[in-house]
Amino acid sequence: MSKIDRRDFLKGCGVAAIAAGSSSRAFAYVAPPDIGPAAATNDTLVIVFLRGAMDGLSLLPPGASSPYRADYVAARSNTIIPVSGTGAALPLNGTTWALHPRASKLRDLYNQNRLAFIVGAGQAQPIPVIRSHFDAQANLEFGFGGGTGNNVGWLTRHLISGGLPAVVPLPATSFGSITSSSLLGSSDAITMASASDYRLDGFHWSWDDVDQDVPGLVGAVSRMNSLWNGNATLLESAGVETLASLDLLRPINFGLYHATNNPGGYQPTGGANYTNQYNQGFCDQLRNIAQIIKLNLGMRIATIDLGSWDTHVGQGNPTQSYDWFGNMVSSLSDGLSAFYTDLASSGAGNLMNKTSVIVVSEFGRRVQENADSGTDHGYGNVMLALGGSVNGGQVYGSIPGLGTAQLYQGTDVAVTTDYRRIISEALIRRMANPNIYYVFPGYSGYTPMGVFQGPDLPPVGYDQIFAHGFEGPG
Template sequence: MADRQGITRRGFMKGGALALVGTSTIPAFLTRSVMAEMTTAAATHKKLVVIFQRGAVDGLNMVVPYQESNYYKMRPTIAIQKQEVLDLDGFFGLHPAMSAIKPLYDQGHLAIIHAAGSPDTTRSHFDAQDYMESGTPGVKSTTDGWLNRALQAEILRTKPTAFRAVAMGAEIPRTLEGRVKAIALNNLADFSVGGRGAQAAPISNAFQAMYDESTDSILHGTGEETFDAIKMLKAANPAQYKPAAGVVYPGSEFGNSLKQVAQLMKANLGVEAAFSDIGGWDTHQNQGNANGQLANRLKDFSDSIAAFWQDMGDEAQNVTLVTMSEFGRTARQNGTGGTDHGHANAMFVLGGPVKGGKVYGKWPGLADHQLNEGRDLTVTTDFRKVLAEAAFRTLGSRNLEVVFPGYEIRPQEFVNFI
């Protein structure tokens, strides 16, 4: 595992956050630091957002193969009925709770890759998430994450900027661990800066101590100016941030997370990669069908993503957002109205350069003899192929052997959703 002291330092404060609001509040020195060194993504203004659906979402009810007769035989009470799905292409349809992102598909911004997943057959949440975040299925010795390595593999790469890689949460996620410094932000509105000395808030003292001991040229080299800049940013009051006209984010943790990602990106601080996650997908019992437990999670998921896309406005043309989950769920429902740990799943890719309005991937079928181990949707697209294309096209990560060691993938083998 990576050095936990380093992770805590890169995360600024466990449970704290860094307030970054808008370009009007950015001190000149911070702007200079961000713009001093250009990477591929920074030069093209492209940004990659990665969302992890933790807990294994049911891809078969998220992107429904409603023309598969066996789908309905295997799911007598939890299947989404044909008249309820949001039709995509005459064979697949979205769960009705995902109506917010259906227009993005229709407009050609959203692509779906079905039957995607890991070649590793583990049904352990912990192991499967670790393998997907490290990008090395079946290898437990990997110490860093695929997205961190993707940033290392950019052409024209020099030294990282302070806000190049950000994660919404209390700690750096496995996906972003590695040599490139990343920042964990739990909640922008919670970060407070008090006075000096005895009057300083504990979080302020800890933050100041963190950058005082840091050897990073951006955080440490600017000294008191850095700390004063944080106060200036905080003074703008992130709670007053207003999304674009007409945009309403869900009041959920995930909705707030994507709202803050948009806030950071619109502040022009040089964010190239952002990570967020959303849990609640482990639906072993009472999963529901068009309504219920899964439907509620899918509505939050899709409403939040749609709000983020609209909030980014014209800048959305430079954003690529990709979703992933550790594995899918069984094709057959279980005896408690739910689904158990499966194999293949569906991934979403949203963005300005995306060739959307299409469901990609080779469909393996749901006939009994086509199922993996007689129980799951079979993987036909390695998840690394999807992530490799997103990193290559968005971040400019040309050395894919660095990003996914042990996995040979060339651009001519991409899915070509971008």
């Protein structure tokens, strides 16, 4: 039997406690040795996941002049977005599509050519179509077009192959109660529900103490560092990296500025207002991401969720006094608008020129509404791209139509744009990572759609991912 001494036991307990407290993953993906990294940019990519399957036809309904309008009206009554009168959709310049009336701030960004929509987007190789939230979300985050994936997230493969510098203080952050599956397998990502809570301060009254009058009295937070004094094992490395993240973020005041109660708090710039009555947590997390970007901590990736889009019953519409879907749209619109305004008006310049936001959901909803004034699980959906380097003011992609004969399997919006195509363009043009066929195993035939600005690099493919394994903590 192997001998376990007291110090190793304490280290093991400590890293387990920290991993639990910070939602850190206790294993790391081993990169294939034949990957030749590119030289990464210092852009930040923010992935917003609308969990629950957002109804794209309610966020972006056919406008009054759309050839799809008649079929849309025939399929919907209790969930319809009107084009005139109370709750009328907002026309989008240069297109026959319209926008939900509660998304007026998104339309402002669209009119500034900073926001783009992609219709008919989704998982392009589902055999059969995945209609389970759990399976579809996991499959999308593992980076597969359909079928089944593995337990390595596509963002992890990007971090491995993206050519980041050897030392980056904070490469990736996952905002939520658990780590986003797209970052599964990464030892570079930290997870937090709130940046202000990412600390270990509840241990003891003497946690931070350093008493000059008592030799040797050092607070526990400092003592923790001595438990991990090397990088010989994954356990050592995980402990060092976790404590480094804690040390980096603990001194930062992530609370909102208040002249009396929190004068050292964060002050959004440009008049950005992160207040939203329906989902304040989502807006607060976007504010935290903006603050971290401004602090220049090297964050390249951030993930954030906005859930509760599973509208089988009582989906609502903007003509009703209570509109569940509209409340969700309000949260999305207000949050993204504040985020853009805040970073675009930073004292360090327009940081949105180096920040790209991609909004995605696992699948869309059925075209025909159900008997419970809601919509059931569908297929094709709408993606959003936001940023100073986005060719916005356009709706990209197309769908065959909304008539029964034009729908996928006679019920759903068809997928005509693989979601990986949009993300691949962001990785190549904004992050300078051409290794998209490694990031997205099984994907091929990439061509840019023109959503993002930036130089093109020849896409590179690797087939070594399954030839290399994982290394556990022990």
